[in-house]
Amino acid sequence: MDRILKGLSRFQKTVYPKHRDLFQKLALGQRPEALFITCADSRIDPCMLTQTKPGELFICRVIGNVVPPYPDAIGGVSATIEYAVGVLGVPDVIVCGHTDCGVMKGVLNPEPLEPLTSVSAWLNYAQPARRAVTQHEEPHDGSEFLLALTERNVVEQLANLRTHPSVAARLEQGDLRLHGWLYDLGEGVVTAYDPDQAAFLPLESSKPKLRAVRRP
Numbered sequence: 532m533d534r535i536l537k538g539l540s541r542f543q544k545t546v547y548p549k550h551r552d553l554f555q556k557l558a559l560g561q562r563p564e565a566l567f568i569t570c571a572d573s574r575i576d577p578c579m580l581t582q583t584k585p586g587e588l589f590i591c592r593v594i595g596n597v598v599p600p601y602p603d604a605i606g607g608v609s610a611t612i613e614y615a616v617g618v619l620g621v622p623d624v625i626v627c628g629h630t631d632c633g634v635m636k637g638v639l640n641p642e643p644l645e646p647l648t649s650v651s652a653w654l655n656y657a658q659p660a661r662r663a664v665t666q667h668e669e670p671h672d673g674s675e676f677l678l679a680l681t682e683r684n685v686v687e688q689l690a691n692l693r694t695h696p697s698v699a700a701r702l703e704q705g706d707l708r709l710h711g712w713l714y715d716l717g718e719g720v721v722t723a724y725d726p727d728q729a730a731f732l733p734l735e736s737s738k739p740k741l742r743a744v745r746r747p
């Protein structure tokens with residue numbers, strides 16, 4: 532906690548004064564460019580990853596970047612989506628999964644998490660992804676299967692997102708875009724879901740060495 536308090540002090544003494552104009556403008560209101568839904572994992576920093584400033588991303592952090600289908604589990608995630616899409620009018624929504632996700636590992640191996648009733652119930656929202664991947668690949672704990680599950684989970688959560696009335700209405704109007712990303716923590720690269728190819732492909736800005744990861 533000491534490091535956190537020292538950081539706060541440094542922010543107030545040196546960082547804030549440098550960006551005073553930005554913060555004072557933001558104090559009057561926000562107009563974020565996107566709703567960014569990602570895992571609560573401490574290794575993900577959406578603003579560092581996208582090089583965005585305060586006010587530019589409306590962020591929803593939730594373990595496993597899970598979006599319960601509407602009207603299931605009305606709560607923080609659905610309210611955040613409704614506010615971002617229906618009130619703030621964000622033009623884009625990004626669902627961003629990541630490698631080495633503890634929640635995805637928990638989906639593969641749920642027994643140790645069974646005493647944690649809330650976590651276990653939450654993991655059920657990722658089971659459709661497991662079932663979809665299991666149809667195409669041998670179920671095992673290997674890294675390929677974990678990656679396939681993590682990718683599929685993003686696709687499933689995008690589908691769940693479309694069930695929310697605020698999202699469906701904006702999609703109907705044609706002024707909302709949905710994006711599925713997978714962030715490789717160790718490599719610092721992001722692949723994006725291409726519905727036409729049913730695969731996660733490197734974003735143009737990613738390292739060219741990345742190969743396409745095809746999934747059924």
Ligand SMILES: [Zn+2]
Pocket residue numbers: 570571572594595596629631632633634635
């Ligand atoms: Zn995670």
